[in-house]
Amino acid sequence: MVLKTSILHITGLVQGVGFRPHVYRLAKELNLSGEVENNNEGVCIRINAADSDLRYFIDEIRSRAPMASRIERIVIEEVPFKMFDGFHIVKSSDHSDDITGVSPDIAVCDECIEDMKSQEHRIGYPFINCTNCGPRFTIISDLPYDRSMTAMADFRMCPRCRDEYMDVNDRRFHAQPVACNQCGPVYRIEGQDEEEAGQEEIVKRVSLALAEGKIAAVKGIGGFHLICDASNERAVSELRKRKQREGKPFAVMCRSVGESAMFAEISDPEAELLSSWQRPVVILRSKFKLAHSVSNGLDTVGIILPYMPFHHLLFDHISCSALVFTSANLSDEPVIKDNSEAVEKLGGIADLVVTYNRDIYNRADDSVARLMAGKPVILRRSRGYTPAPLTLPFNTEGIFAAGAELVNAFALGKGVDAIMSQYIGDLRNQPAYDFYTESYNLLKRLFRFSPSLVVRDIHPDYLSSRFADQLAMETGAATVQVQHHHAHVAACMAENRVEGKVIGLSLDGVGLGTDGHIWGGEVMLADYTGFERRYHFDYVPILGADRVSYDAWRSELSYLHRYGLLEKASGMGLFEGRLAEKDISVYIRGLERGINTHQYSSAGRLFDAVSSLTGTVHRANYHAEAPMRLESIAKVGESGSYGFDIEEGIISFGPAFENMLYDLKKFEPGIISARFHNTVCNALAHVTGILFRDEGIGKVVLTGGTFQNNLLVSMLSERLSVAGMKVYLHGVIPPNDNGLAPGQMAIAAAMRESGLI
Incomplete structure (x- = not known):
């Protein structure tokens, strides 16, 4: 066998996830010589190996890669022979505008939880981590991912931690946030003497306060949370009152999957999603055993498992099995991340504010996911997922996609990837817009991004559209505008790598149409470069x-x-008892005169109307409450349905409303809700079947915020599949507006590739 020198260029999510120690241990195990380094392109390995040994080495790198890593490419370059003495990890370098993936934050691992109970210098240490877990994105300011580029830069390692950090055989080798009780960050309770309370005492005080029904604001990885005993109705109601959050469900943190099963029905795939290293909030079927005010009557509950060491320490000291665990923000503002702001803004909500002295550089809300038609679907993509790249089927280099107005996230194009921002929220106020701008500047720096093409929604007044226009003007980048529902379809197509034309069912509450009206009940034939609206509500x-x-x-x-x-x-x-005849007359006169009136073909407004008609929700306290509660009350097993009309591409639910008025005299709202859901399913299946027959297109995309409705998704996907069509759902890209930016980017990239812009 001839010994050669090769360079392996590995790209993907390969920094901050224990990848270099993984390579080092493999090389030592196989008795290979060389070196490995991080650079801002990824990981670079220089190796002495015969061809067969090199192939085996690469296979082992892939098959035994760290849990949180994601290898995109391994490029082999043969170079002039150079003999290495042993195998070494060398200093990181930074030498181009290419970038590697930045690791999302990773839930604390089981080994660290055990170390927190047994390692002398880390007993009860509330920031324990290793190369396999801990904060990443939320503490980084620039690449490469080294301690000096993180919020840990000011914490000098003690000799013991330094030895672990430098020992390639140690699990904490080059774990950038590594520290211990002697040299790491510390928690404190604001307003109390920090000298008198050690870390264990602080955990005990917080636990005691929760047991007494109090509310705590606790600094997390990506921002502050408000927590209280989820079984204490008085405490949960008081939290709602203080936070002025009248109806929106609270997430709940449980100690384990086993204890979560006390409060929700959990399938094996849902248990796997709950305990994944990303640790999202998972929407589950409720058993209604928590305080009523947690979910306020919804048949689902969002549960999350502990992902910080502090969470585990807290559960070691409290007697309750579930804690309300909700983001600490005011109204529609971003989650609070800074200590001073938390003291100022949360002091009137929380009975105690718990901070620590390490900065959060990049705020990130908890992610939310749900199992839909048997598939895990991310509904809010943030902590644990951001900023892991999404690979698209196009060259995305230099494309900035601005996203939507509601539940916003934007995206940057690098190579063939879409780098999605964390969840920004609704862009309707200055703090949210400042967060948007702050996040753009950070990701631009992290990923060496320079815009050459800017894509935005066709709505000119969205703050995201205004940002995009300003960016294009400042940089000279070309601009393209994309219709909202076409972007939804393209996002689902891109995630599933679908080529050619599809039947796109794009249903949501609002999106400006090309005719100037508000769309949201759309059935289109679409590919990446265009669409034809064939049916609509x-x-x-x-x-x-x-x-x-x-x-x-x-x-x-x-x-x-x-x-x-x-x-x-x-x-x-x-309308008796809720709408006076006079008020109805005033509304109808305004409607007929067109005062402040818009034309809607919106699925969201259709579901709102039926929710109010059945007495479920007349006035919503939060976005999409009316459709959510309508789905929640639908009677399981009800097979009845209502009529609908189709004429010249228009789907009318007039017959259904007439049928529902009749049923109101005879049936409970749950039966009417189920029949209405069946009707929408029937109408969509009918028109999709016509297009399948007439156009010969059997690929169907279900997208838009309305397809967060698990009942509708499950029924419709089954109907279409049985009819011989291939149904594509979202997974890692949210179906709602949080996932709009990758669709905008895919359309812009395809148009650029086709020479259309």
């Missing part, structure tokens, strides 16, 4: 602009008026 005029998505009664009145059923509904006494 009936246009219904609704008055109220920004109030429309909260005042479900507006949609109810508008649909009844549109289908000539308002007088009949009024005669049934449908």
Whole structure:
């Protein structure tokens, strides 16, 4: 065998995840000589090996890679022979504008939890970590990922930690946040004497406060959380009152999957998602054994498992099995990350504010996921997932995708990847816009990004659109505008690497259409470079602009008026006790005169109307409450349905509303809800079947915020699959507006590749 020298260039998510020690141990095990280093392109290995040994080495690198890593490519370069003496890890370098992936934050591993109980210098240490776990994205300021580039730069390692950090055989070799009780960050309770309370005492005080029904604000990895005993109705109700969060469900943290099963039904795939290293909040079927105010009657509950050492220490000291665990933010503002801001803004909400003295550089909310039609689907992509790259089927280099207005995230294009930002939230105020700008500047620096093409929604007044226009003007980048629902379809296509035309079912609450109206019930033939709107839900005029998505009664009145059923509904006494005849008359006059009125073909508004009609939600306390509660009450096993009309590409639910008015006299709302869901499924399956037959297109994409409705997704995907169509769902890209930016980017990249821009 001839010994050669080769260089392996490895790209992907290979920094901050224990990849170099992994390579080192393999090389030692196989008795190979060479060196490995991090650079801002990825990991570089220089190796002496015969061809067969090199192939085996590469196979082992892939098959035994660290849990949180993701190898995209291994490029082999043969170079002039150079003999290495042993195998070494060398200093990181930074020499180009290419980049490697930045690791998301990783939940604390089981080995570290055990070390927290047994290692002398880390007994009860609330920041324990190793190369396999701990904070990453939230503490980094620049690449390469070395301690000097993180929020740990000011914490000098003690000799014992330094020895571990330098020992390649130690699990903490080059773990950048490594520290211990002698040299690491510390927690404190604001307003209390930090000298008198050690870390264990602080945990005990927080535990005691929770047992007494108090509320604590605790600094997490990506921001502060508000926590209280989830079994204490008084405490949970008080938290709602203080936070002014009237109805939106709270997430709950449980000690383990086993204890979570006390409060929710959990399948094996859901248990796997719960305990994954990303640790998202997982939406589960509730057993209704928590305080009522946790979910306020919804049939689901969001559960998350501990992911910081402090969480585990807390559960070691508390007697309750579940804690309310909700982001600490005010109204629609971003989650609070700085100690001073937490003391100022949370002091009136929390009975105690618990901080620590390490900065959070990059805020990140908890991610949210749900099992839908048997597949894990991310509904909010943030901590644990961001900024891991999403590989698209196009060259994305230099493309900035601005995202939507609601539940925003933007994306940067590098190579063939979309680098999605963390969850930003609703871009409707200055703090949210500042967070958007701050995150763009950070990711631009981290990923050496320079925009050459800017893509945004066709709506000119979104703050994301204004940012995109300003960016294009400042940089000279070309600009392309993309229709909202086309972007949704493209996002799902790109994730599933679908080529050619698809039937795109794009359903949500709001998105500006090319005709100037508000779309949201769209059935289109689409590919990456264009779309044809073949069917859509009936246009219904609704008055109220920004109030429309909260005042479900507006949609109810508008649909009844549109289908000539308002007088009949009024005669049934449908509005007694909630809407006066005078108010109804004023609304209808405004509607007929077109005052502050828009035409909606929106699935979201349709679900709002039915939710109000059935008495489920008349006025929502939070976004999408009306559709969520309508799904929640649907009677399982009900097979009935209502009528609908289709004429010249317009799907009208007029017959369904007439049927529902009749059923209101005879049946409970749960039966009507189930029949309505069946009706929407029937209508969509019918028109999709026509397109399948007439156009010969059998690939169907389900996308948009309405397809967070598990009942609708499960029924419709099964119907279409049985009919011989291939159904594509979202997974790692959210189906709602949080996942819009990758779709915008895919369209822009395809248009650029095709010479259309």
